[in-house]
Amino acid sequence: MRPQGLLFHTTNNWKKSSNAEMHAIYLKSEQSGVTGWHVTVDADQAIQHIPFKENTWHAGDGSQGHYNRHWIGMEICTDKVTRNEKLDDKTYQNAVETAAAIVRQFNFTRDQVQPHHVVKGKNCSWDKHFDRDQFREDVFALLEMDEMGKFKDISEERWSVDAIEEVVEEGLMVGFDDGTFRPTEPVTREQLAVILTRWKGGN
Structure with a gap:
């Protein structure tokens, strides 16, 4: 595929061991079925599972869906917090930096960086963890700082x-x-x- 945007998710898996490495293992197992996404980010690393030129089934809009077919999926781990807490700073910052790198690579605009929520109204990214609009602004603020x-x-x-x-x-x-x-x-x-x-x- 030729990527047309970045769709960011939260894993909504609050178990303490559910970091990026664990999700990488999950995606390699038979349990994952048709589920998939390109990158998982936690407090310490970002793991790319699938090349950006390949589509994945992360958006829930069907086999021919626009987001599944054309958008990069990035999952942000929630293993450092509970479901009602703000996302920890290390994971948030790593997610911002990873998203900024993807945006820079493909020259995406603000409209091409969206939360999973836009697809079907799902609470994803989880609204207790961070403000979705602010996340996007932080991504582009980092890019602007780098460009300067x-x-x-x-x-x-x-x-x-x-x-x-x-x-x-x-x-x-x-x-x-x-x-x-x-x-x-x-x-x-x-x-x-x-x-x-x-x-x-x-x-």
């Missing part, structure tokens, strides 16, 4: 500035929520996994 080059710790004279700009533009890496890039900070194994997953999704 507001990494507080990166100067135009830095030897690696061109390479940093390129990986940001490609959606492979994003800055931290304090406006820094932290160019000399070591990359963890899970951060590398996210970068490679994003790179794989773009090819």
